[in-house]
Amino acid sequence: MSRPRVVIVDDHELFRVGVRSRLDEHVDVVGEAGTVEEAVAAIRAERPDVVLLDVHMPGGGGLAVLTAVSKELPGVRFLALSVSDAPEDVIELVHAGARGYVTKTIGADELADAVLRVADDDAVFSPRLAGFVLDAFAASAAVEPAQVDPELAQLTMREREVLHLIARGYLNKEVGQELGISTKTVETHVSAVLRKLQLSNRHQLSRWAAERRLD
Amino acid sequence: MPLATGAFAVGMAGLVGLDEIGLINLDWPWALALMCVVAGCGLSASGHRSTPLAYAGVLRRLAGHPRVPLPVMRAAVVLTAPLAGIGVALYTLVALLESLEAPRALRPAVDWRQVGGTGLIGLGFVVGATHVGYQLGTETLLWSVLLAGSGLSLFWWLPDRQTRKLPGRSRFDNEALFWISLGLVGTAIALALGSTGLFDQAGDKIAATAAAIGLIALVIGPRWLRTSRALAVERIERARATERAEVGGLLHDSVLQTLALIQDRADDPAEVVALARRQERELRAWLLDSRLAEGPPRSVATALRALAAAVEDAHKVKIEVVTVGDAPLDEQLEPLVAAAGEALVNAAKHANGSPISLFGEIEERRVAAYVRDRGPGFDLDSIPEDRRGVRDSIFARMMRHGGHAAVRTAPGGGCEVQLVQERRR
Numbered sequence: 001m002s003r004p005r006v007v008i009v010d011d012h013e014l015f016r017v018g019v020r021s022r023l024d025e026h027v028d029v030v031g032e033a034g035t036v037e038e039a040v041a042a043i044r045a046e047r048p049d050v051v052l053l054d055v056h057m058p059g060g061g062g063l064a065v066l067t068a069v070s071k072e073l074p075g076v077r078f079l080a081l082s083v084s085d086a087p088e089d090v091i092e093l094v095h096a097g098a099r100g101y102v103t104k105t106i107g108a109d110e111l112a113d114a115v116l117r118v119a120d121d122d123a124v125f126s127p128r129l130a131g132f133v134l135d136a137f138a139a140s141a142a143v144e145p146a147q148v149d150p151e152l153a154q155l156t157m158r159e160r161e162v163l164h165l166i167a168r169g170y171l172n173k174e175v176g177q178e179l180g181i182s183t184k185t186v187e188t189h190v191s192a193v194l195r196k197l198q199l200s201n202r203h204q205l206s207r208w209a210a211e212r213r214l215d
Numbered sequence: 216m217p218l219a220t221g222a223f224a225v226g227m228a229g230l231v232g233l234d235e236i237g238l239i240n241l242d243w244p245w246a247l248a249l250m251c252v253v254a255g256c257g258l259s260a261s262g263h264r265s266t267p268l269a270y271a272g273v274l275r276r277l278a279g280h281p282r283v284p285l286p287v288m289r290a291a292v293v294l295t296a297p298l299a300g301i302g303v304a305l306y307t308l309v310a311l312l313e314s315l316e317a318p319r320a321l322r323p324a325v326d327w328r329q330v331g332g333t334g335l336i337g338l339g340f341v342v343g344a345t346h347v348g349y350q351l352g353t354e355t356l357l358w359s360v361l362l363a364g365s366g367l368s369l370f371w372w373l374p375d376r377q378t379r380k381l382p383g384r385s386r387f388d389n390e391a392l393f394w395i396s397l398g399l400v401g402t403a404i405a406l407a408l409g410s411t412g413l414f415d416q417a418g419d420k421i422a423a424t425a426a427a428i429g430l431i432a433l434v435i436g437p438r439w440l441r442t443s444r445a446l447a448v449e450r451i452e453r454a455r456a457t458e459r460a461e462v463g464g465l466l467h468d469s470v471l472q473t474l475a476l477i478q479d480r481a482d483d484p485a486e487v488v489a490l491a492r493r494q495e496r497e498l499r500a501w502l503l504d505s506r507l508a509e510g511p512p513r514s515v516a517t518a519l520r521a522l523a524a525a526v527e528d529a530h531k532v533k534i535e536v537v538t539v540g541d542a543p544l545d546e547q548l549e550p551l552v553a554a555a556g557e558a559l560v561n562a563a564k565h566a567n568g569s570p571i572s573l574f575g576e577i578e579e580r581r582v583a584a585y586v587r588d589r590g591p592g593f594d595l596d597s598i599p600e601d602r603r604g605v606r607d608s609i610f611a612r613m614m615r616h617g618g619h620a621a622v623r624t625a626p627g628g629g630c631e632v633q634l635v636q637e638r639r640r
Contacts, residue, residue, distance in 0.1 A: 105533075107570075127535055127537045127572055127574065128535070128537050130537070131537035131538065131539050131574070134539045134576075135539045135540065138539070138540070164576075167537045167539065167574045167576075168572060168574040168585040168587055168631070169535065169570075169571075169572025169574065169585075169587040170587075
């Protein structure tokens with residue numbers, strides 16, 4: 001695979017410089033942006049493969065960037081980066097179409113790996129995101145079982161197992177070994193969970209997230 | 216000022232005298248109107264040149280808003296005054312609406328001579344106008360509206376007690392105007408009451424009483440509203456100040472302290488990382504705490520997090536904590552948390568600096584904790600009996616309390632300790 005083209009969106013310049021130097025040997029960083037407007041302009045101009053998107057920025061944050069360009073440029077994939085552990089922020093972005101979420105404290109190799117996987121159209125679940133999702137689906141199943149579309153809102157047993165192992169700190173490859181399936185199948189399950197998350201009842205999810213602020 | 220009063224007194228005395236001895240046959244309303252205008256002009260002219268206000272300053276603030284020049288508006292108020300007091304009533308209404316929004320401290324000083332002069336000129340005009348029949352409504356209505364309106368619009372725009380004492384504001388002015396405005400309103404009330412035929416009919420009495428109560432409410436109401444509003448604003452500001460002080464305290468005690476320590480230990484990367492990590496955790500905890508203070512006082516999830524924090528500090532490792540669900544920490548679950556703590560310490564010792572994962576799964580029937588490191592791992596069977604102390608203590612502790620523990624490891628594959636506790640209802 002050719003080197004993916006990446007745009008870094010973050011309002012802290014120091015952080016952009018740091019990420020750029022960490023990623024430079026794996027990807028082509030074709031643009032940087034510090035505000036929502038700059039980000040939208042840069043993404044439209046460059047049409048990158050992956051946008052590294054900060055969740056918290058003045059002027060609407062990563063969500064504003066995502067909603068502004070995701071419809072018109074479906075080929076651009078977004079990986080959310082956050083210092084925040086607040087589930088409502090993370091879930092909102094994933095719900096709006098981000099392909100995954102990692103924390104800013106992630107190691108250099110892991111970040112590069114995450115970008116490459118997102119560029120390959122895989123979903124990237126950090127242990128924390130896996131925890132959020134398990135919690136969210138448990139909560140929505142417990143609250144209103146009758147109103148939930150069973151196809152969408154329920155995770156299959158396998159998906160639950162995969163998320164469970166990811167939350168325990170297993171990498172996709174290790175999850176595959178543990179469950180006796182291929183890494184590719186693990187990634188298919190994770191993508192399926194992501195799709196359910198994006199299609200599920202937005203209102204329910206945000207309510208759940210707001211209630212779970214303590215995490 | 217003395218000149219105006221003097222002229223007024225001498226003029227009136229002279230006219231009365233001439234009328235008395237029959238030299239002139241005085242047309243009283245004309246004479247009164249003329250004297251009022253002359254005295255009013257004199258009084259106004261003797262006022263502070265620095266205050267451009269004619270009365271309470273309502274029109275000056277309004278001027279230019281509907282693109283009407285100030286003199287035109289002033290003329291409109293005066294000219295419509297004899298018509299049942301329309302102009303004055305409107306003036307009073309605007310004064311009321313404006314005074315509710317205007318902060319006390321920003322109010323312009325009002326000069327009692329300007330007020331008195333304007334009042335006298337207006338009085339003269341209305342006396343003259345009614346004399347020639349330029350009038351609408353009964354005498355009682357007209358004078359009640361004029362007196363009450365001029366009193367109230369003045370009253371609402373007076374500074375309060377604190378502002379009155381500020382330097383640069385004439386105390387006499389404000390005191391005088393306070394009593395003038397009350398006098399005007401009082402006269403209006405008396406006039407309205409008196410005109411009802413001295414309470415000879417029950418209906419009149421009720422109407423008169425209602426009118427009086429209404430006027431009193433108009434006097435007190437806006438002041439009371441403004442005071443309560445000012446109180447609310449003050450309360451919010453005090454809360455903000457407290458919060459700022461709290462943030463300032465946190466920054467000072469904790470963040471600045473850490474930054475100083477980091478500069479001091481710049482040559483010890485491990486120490487710097489540990490300091491930064493602890494600071495990050497403290498800030499995060501503080502932020503979350505201030506966002507949501509309540510919640511289970513001591514829950515399994517917070518206990519696991521606290522344990523991880525302690526191990527991070529003591530062993531300078533990175534622990535990623537993920538929890539699903541939560542429950543209060545009771546004696547049933549305490550052994551599991553303690554065992555998780557031992558497993559974390561154990562992992563920190565063998566992980567060689569690689570990150571450690573702690574996953575807590577707190578469900579209704581069952582609580583599980585997984586501690587995983589990416590260290591070298593080991594062959595379980597090859598461990599000699601005497602070196603199994605730590606793991607044995609973890610296992611034994613869980614067994615004693617009806618739970619169970621397992622360890623999964625292989626050389627090169629890291630190590631994972633699994634702790635499970637069924638919950639009794």
